[in-house]
Amino acid sequence: MKKRFLILILLCFIYSCSNNDRGELVGVKASKFFSDKPHGMVLVPSGSFTMGPSNPSAVLDQNPSVKTVSVKAFYMDETEITNSEYRQFVNWVRDSVVRTELAVAAYYKIGEDNSEDDPLWDFMPLYNRSDDGEEKTAYQLYLEENGLGELDIENKNTYKLNWDTKIPWERSDYLDANYAAVLEGGIGPDLLEDYEGFFKPADSTPNGLRAFKTKRIKYNYREFDSKNNKWSEFKEIEVYPDTTVWYKDFSYSYNEPMHNDYFWHDAYAEYPVVGVSWEQAKAFAHWRTFYKNQHQRKARKNINLVSDYRLPTETEWEYAARGGLERAEFPWGGPYTYDDSGCFLANFKPERGDYIADQILYTAEAESYWPNDYGLYNMSGNVSEWTDSNYEKASNDFVAGLNPTIEGVEENEFKVVRGGSWKDVAHFLKVSTRDYENKARKRSYIGFRTVQSYLGEDVGFQENPNKIF
DSSP, X not given: OHHHHHHHHHHHHHHHHHTOOTTOOOOOOOOOOOOOOOTTEEEEOOEEEEESOSSOOTTTSSSOOOEEEEEOOEEEESSOOBHHHHHHHHHHHHHHHHHHHHHHHHHHHHTTSOOXXXXXXXXXXXXXXOXXXXXXXXXXXXXHHTTOSOOOTTOGGGXXXXXXXXXXOSGGGOOSHHHHHHHHOEEOTTOSXXXXXXXXXXXXXXXXXXXXXXXXXXXXXXXXXXXXXXXXOOEEEEOSOOTTXXXXXXXXXXXXXXXXXXTTSGGGTTSBOOSOOHHHHHHHHHHHHHHHHHHHHHHOTTOOOOOOEEOOOHHHHHHXXXXXXXXXXXXXXXXXXXXTTSOBSSOSOOTTTOGGGGSOSSOOOSSOSOOOTTSOOOSSSSSEEEEEEEOXXXXXXXXXXXXXXXXXXXXXXXXXXESOOTTSOGGGGSTTOOEEEETTOOOTTEEOOOEEEOSSOOTTOSSOTTOOO
């Protein structure tokens, strides 16, 4: 007994010492942080380079000036965002929109009753909903006492959607007539309003099959303006790509098969998404951050949230495209667009407009051709890529030398586009060539890829671990 008592005293002494800083500056205890490489991305290390054309041409280059700049490390998608990846975003937004409408319908139909036998019960909005007799948390009681956080069915910020219940899409699987009214449109036997519905009838579609109303697939989000220290107004962005770009971009040209099949058919799943505006690309990046952090919160408590996914700045894009090769004209280094075997090194329009000379008529799969020395595919050719930077002709003359970019000018609606595409001549494939487009325009030859800032500093790298050659 005495021995046990001595051991207990010793343990208490050790514990008290371990939690006593003895008046010294020891800092706040924190776990060792190691940056996790995001899925499908590669690390572009910190460094500096000479930004601008290697062989300036006053005729072809937009303001052919050069500037030495330094860039902080970041992760970048190794390929352009594909149709498959973008469809994940579209499907999530689609399901969110449908679940929201089902939640509203269920709330007005069921009210405060715990009618678990009702077919719409599983779509009820989730907020302080508990089983009978279940004790409420201290925070829930606090909210009720102060009249805070009450459920407002018209305000999606006051409740959550139930994502555990699958949405029956087939008509043969509809839960009841009320459920059918929400999805198909019209009046349900127990609902209070006439619903718009989510499907176009088969007799109004090109292939004779009913189709989802893509105009209803809208993503709502807002961003924090750090310069003005306030949140922006909510933005509502239609996220479905504009498939009509395949015939809008080319007059007197038969491109209907690409319009009909390119985005949704599995044959093009790994091809780069096109017909996406700068605003839609920004919405995708915001969703990707939200989607990952939502997973992080569910995984375990007190976990670090990931840094924001975003579009690259113009400087980051050019730095990454060069692959560590100073003064290179193309991502592969040399001044030619083909190798010593006569094979083209990118998907573009060579030889006086012969689209098929490189063996590819339109776009190629996102992981095609050789990657550059950072492991990035198709930084030249295939599709041009949106950047986050505003276009200013003389930007090199006044931007900072550290992580330079031009942003936040609402009056300027033109964004920098880089890399050249499947329909461009070789000049636009150069890593220094600048181009631009209105942020609202959608093209059959413009896509995007995202980046994520590297947290900490990549000190100690003798060479990039992603280097291919």
